[in-house]
Amino acid sequence: MSGPTQRPTLSAVASRAAVSVSTASKVLNGKADVSEETRRRVERALTSLGYSRRGDPRPHGELIEVVFERLGPWAVELLKGVESVAQREGISTVVTIGGTFDAQPETWIDAVMRRQPIGVILVFSTLSDKEKRQLRTRNIPFVIVDPAGDPAPDMPTIGSANWDGGGEAVRHLLGLGHRRIGTICGPPQLRNARARLAGYKSALEAAGITPDPELIVEGDFSTDAGFRGASTLMDLLNPPTAIFAQSDLEALGAYRAIQGRGLRIPEDVSVIGYDDLPMAELAYPTLTTIRQPLLEIASTATRLILRLRNAEPPLNVRTELATTLVTRESTAPPKS
């Protein structure tokens, strides 16, 4: 609509604010080394003159890329962890959701290549051999972070200590006096699920209890699996007094099965989960669980990327951070 009009220049802004053009430019570009007083004066001049900059393209600075296979319940905590480190370094965090590239000509990996980030944090359960090669030939450092899955052993990964976490859940229940402890497993093809189950068995054995195969039921980390698993366990002739659900979603499914039978948690049966998702403390009763250190996992991955920038790839690291027991309302001593 409007034709070209006389637009105020940055030097007019600088002169109105009684500063140099370079100082005015610093304020305009958000640089730090300008006093608060000067910054305010330049801001006032920008506003009163109606200054408005057009299209001078400039570098965006360094990027770090977080690629999610899908945005699951872990996404928020992981992003907080990445941002906490990246922001301090003046690095921008780019988020890509790999799954949404389905049926599109460009893949997530093409998009990453195009952006040339200093590194990539992959929240992925599986990576194809082709994807691994593509990342390696581009010399872009990457780290796999996977709260749910099973990264290949030849990849740099940051995760949590699943065997220890599984054991911690069982030791908490043993400490309350439980002896007959059931568990609902994760998918057996996932390394983290196998490690949690092994931790369950080891902790029982360390307490002199032989794991009872009828107390170990299959699952896939979903609420449905938790519902079915807890139903199977509570229908046993001699049901357990406590259940270790190997994910929080399974634990919430177990709640439905137990409460649907008119039983109370923790009075009639204790339940402990694994993850500490936001819903754990909103459930009724609130869920005792094993907390995965998502924020620390993500910030450690980000710091590793910053180190890898200057290193010779490939650098294979597998780091496991400790889990924590979060005691809430869903566990108590067994009925005597």
Place this chain on the structure above:
Amino acid sequence: MSGPTQRPTLSAVASRAAVSVSTASKVLNGKADVSEETRRRVERALTSLGYSRRGDPRPHGELIEVVFERLGPWAVELLKGVESVAQREGISTVVTIGGTFDAQPETWIDAVMRRQPIGVILVFSTLSDKEKRQLRTRNIPFVIVDPAGDPAPDMPTIGSANWDGGGEAVRHLLGLGHRRIGTICGPPQLRNARARLAGYKSALEAAGITPDPELIVEGDFSTDAGFRGASTLMDLLNPPTAIFAQSDLEALGAYRAIQGRGLRIPEDVSVIGYDDLPMAELAYPTLTTIRQPLLEIASTATRLILRLRNAEPPLNVRTELATTLVTRESTAPPKS
């Protein structure tokens, strides 16, 4: 450790793959206009020669920036909505968490300015006058998206229709036969909370019911407020048969108060929430609620940014998208 060694050049890669250097470069940079067959051949050559590129800086392409005041329960759905549009346009999505800049010399707005995105989507309840001026003088289009708060009327915003949503919740309960319907409010200083309450009153009046002040209790959208509000309502001499909690978190708090009294949902009292957070369908019983169209809000905001790029700012738009009733287990006809 290792000294400089003879590294394979891109022209060696091109010759091995029997393509031009420019084609090899296209594959390396993830450009789209290369056939799948050629791409595979170049990938094989890159791998077999052990090609590894160093540090040639290149533009990152266009960025769109999503600034969260804090990463709340809405973040995941909103990011999906932004990504779904940005990805198709080949635009990178940068995520910034404004709150984490506390006590740091650089503010989120400085960081945004430095990156020069094509536009900014602000997931913010409040924006200072200074911040508004800074955004406007930089000529960077922005849109406010705020599922929780109260954007100023002079800002382009995309939100949902709160008055209609409040009415829809009440009409659902009226349709089940409820006449004595309580509500737990949001913070009265927020426009969306006031609109939901007004919707509640209007729907009752349209059904010939005069709103009873003792059935309207204060709140702030939190689980604690829901617990306190439902406790107050259930302690009335003549308690309501249904409760409209104006946020899902309040509804989950109301669950605790109701179930803690030994009452059943929905047999003894119905509960309906507002938001449709992920926890709504994990609660026991699953929560009937009013769904905010978060994905559509975010994708609409992103498309608006793409339009604003070519328009003359300031362009003020306030768009409200329709909510949907999601019927689950927590509502039923009143006991007769």
